[in-house]
Amino acid sequence: xxxxxxxxxxxxxQLSTQSKLFSGAPIAYGAEPNTxxxxxxxxxxxxxxxxxxxxxxxxVKFGLALDAIVPSRSVFARKNYFYPDLPQGYQISQFDLPxxxxxxxxxxxxxxxxxxxxxxxxxxxxxxxxxxxxxxxxQTGIDLNRAGTPLIEIVSEPEMSNAKEAVAYMKxxxxxxxxLEICDGNMAEGSFRCDANVSVRPVGQEEFGTRAxxxxxxxxxxxERAINFEVERQIDLIEAGGSVVQETRLYDPDKxxxxxxxxxxEANDYRYFPCPDLLPVDISDxxxxxVRKTLPELPDAKxxxxxxxxxxxxxxxxxxxxxxxxAEYFEEVAKGSGEAKLSANWVMGELSAQLNxxxxxxxxxPVSAEMLTVLxxxxxxxxxxxKIAKDIFVDMWTGEGDVDSIIDKxxxxxxxxxxxxxxxxxxxxxxxxxxxxxxxxxxEKLIGFFVGQVMKASKGKANxxxxxxxxxxxxxx
Numbered sequence: 001x002x003x004x005x006x007x008x009x010x011x012x013x014q015l016s017t018q019s020k021l022f023s024g025a026p027i028a029y030g031a032e033p034n035t036x037x038x039x040x041x042x043x044x045x046x047x048x049x050x051x052x053x054x055x056x057x058x059x060v061k062f063g064l065a066l067d068a069i070v071p072s073r074s075v076f077a078r079k080n081y082f083y084p085d086l087p088q089g090y091q092i093s094q095f096d097l098p099x100x101x102x103x104x105x106x107x108x109x110x111x112x113x114x115x116x117x118x119x120x121x122x123x124x125x126x127x128x129x130x131x132x133x134x135x136x137x138x139q140t141g142i143d144l145n146r147a148g149t150p151l152i153e154i155v156s157e158p159e160m161s162n163a164k165e166a167v168a169y170m171k172x173x174x175x176x177x178x179x180l181e182i183c184d185g186n187m188a189e190g191s192f193r194c195d196a197n198v199s200v201r202p203v204g205q206e207e208f209g210t211r212a213x214x215x216x217x218x219x220x221x222x223x224e225r226a227i228n229f230e231v232e233r234q235i236d237l238i239e240a241g242g243s244v245v246q247e248t249r250l251y252d253p254d255k256x257x258x259x260x261x262x263x264x265x266e267a268n269d270y271r272y273f274p275c276p277d278l279l280p281v282d283i284s285d286x287x288x289x290x291v292r293k294t295l296p297e298l299p300d301a302k303x304x305x306x307x308x309x310x311x312x313x314x315x316x317x318x319x320x321x322x323x324x325x326x327a328e329y330f331e332e333v334a335k336g337s338g339e340a341k342l343s344a345n346w347v348m349g350e351l352s353a354q355l356n357x358x359x360x361x362x363x364x365x366p367v368s369a370e371m372l373t374v375l376x377x378x379x380x381x382x383x384x385x386x387k388i389a390k391d392i393f394v395d396m397w398t399g400e401g402d403v404d405s406i407i408d409k410x411x412x413x414x415x416x417x418x419x420x421x422x423x424x425x426x427x428x429x430x431x432x433x434x435x436x437x438x439x440x441x442x443x444e445k446l447i448g449f450f451v452g453q454v455m456k457a458s459k460g461k462a463n464x465x466x467x468x469x470x471x472x473x474x475x476x477x
Contacts, residue, residue: 001239002203005231006211007166007196008158011173012151013183014127014191015058021126021150022049022092022278029189033143037129041148043088048277051076055150056281058182059099059124060291062152065180065298066119068103073282076124076275085129085142093153095272098123099281100152105176106300107168108318117169118157125151146190152182158197158208163227167220170194171322175299179324193218198230200238209234210244214251214258226251230258302327310340319348325362329369336373339380346372350393367396374403387460388412412461421454421462422470428453429474439475447471 020027023040040047063070075097078090100122106114127149132141154173160166174192177183185192199211214230217223229251234244249258297305299321306317320330326347334343351372355362375392378384384392384407395406407413428450429436439446447468454467 003200003235004203005161005227006158006199006201006208007160007162007227009154009156009160009166009170009194009196011154011156011170011192011194012127013154013173013177013185015055015150015152015182016184017052017054017058017150019052020148021052021055021124023148025148027146027149029186029191031145033132033141033145035145037144037147041087041144049092049275051278051281052150055124056099056283057291058180059122059152060283060288061180061182061294062122062154062177063100063103064288064292064295065176066100066103066105066122068119068122069101070099070283070288071097071101072284073097073280074099074123075280076278077272078275079125080271081269083128083131084140085131085144085147087129087144087147091126091128092275092278093125094123095267097280099283105169105172107165107172109168110164112314115165117159117165120155120157122152122154125153127151158199163224163231166196166227167224170223171220172299175322175324179296179299181296187218190218194223196223196227196230198227198234199244200231200234210246212244212246212258213248215248215261217251222251222253225253225256226258229256233258296324299324299327310334310344312340312344316344316348320344323362329362329365332369333373333376336370337376337380339376342376342379343372346376346393350390354393354397366399367393371396371402378403378407382463383407384412385460385462385464387455418466418470421458421466422474424457424462425450425454425467425470425474428457436475447475450475 014027017027019025020041023038025038025041026036028036040049060070074094076092077095079093079095080090082089098121100119102121103119105117105119107117109115127146129142129144129147132143135141156169160169174185177192178185183191187193194217196214196217197211198214199209201207201209212230212234214226217226230249237244245263247263248261250261251258303314303317303321306312306321307314310317312320321327330343330347333347334340337343351362351365351367354367355365372393375389375396379386379389392403392406392412395401395410396403400406401409432450432453435446435449439450450471451464451467454462454471455464
């Protein structure tokens, strides 16, 4: 039987506020356990929540960026469940009246086509604390530092049909929240994570299959692997005569498998009701316009501008606009050097490769945008060749100085004197009569051999364009 997959994602993005959603406690990562939880976070008797306006502003900003509906009124609800790391015995979230309603996101598929994925809603909610098992033999430790941390939960429509589409959607959301500066996107610290709802059904069937929810996936690689495993598990189970159970599952990256965690609750299991401690949130047209004015140029618009104004290909423009930090770095280099295509090649090539090798973000690059700008300028004005530039880039990366000081210190200035280059070429021709004879007999691929010999004689300093021009002239007599 032929099967098709149905996937929906619930993405949790931690908002980059200074304090928690309903208290003034800080949310800095890495603090000692239980040092960032105040009386409100601990749910001590008599305390009352006070809504953080900045969290609402960030959620509205996200909604506007999605071209979503931002209702004039939203309501906080209590979601009731009992966990040791949930001191209130309920989570303050939103249910039937979220801060952001229907929207959409366009993703680019592997074949280059664009697919529109609906966003059902995005709502504000507080995070729970954390249960710690590893350091407590036979016991569980509770760290409530995260309790009350503001989250926006972004719920997609079940419109993705394979793991790669899900990853493309998640990456687009990841880039968007960073562009908007409402979330740092740090997946290792739990600032950005997702739950994947996965089901399968026979091709042509309209009714959804029974879904399983895979919780707390915090890397794009894990999302893809977990979904692929779960799809295969469900198909094997059904084809063997069994049936899929609606449940919550965890992905084990070491064993590369999902395993059952608990039966999946329905909304009525949580006994949602409006939170009596919080008034409805009324959002005025003036507030909406105020937030709209703070929207930056978004990834799709930036990509189009890179293509229209800088002449980049769609592939290059997509890659360079995927991250706000990389886009800003590239733009500074392109503007300063006046060489958009060459700047793009260097940012996506040498710079990205070095960052990947050392697992660094572009904000940690030892080679600043200003330094790379000067390097590209020296290639453009023929002070150095592209080959020598790569060596200089490595020297800059390891802290040996700026471009011009390295060129002077190592004597790397390119030879552009026509007479000197012609003299070197003539010597190479005189020393290789057999190859000259073969070239003149029609084996013109040997031009690469001669170029190599000249560059070797000049220690890589001869201007390649001049070398090629003079070589052809002398070899053809």
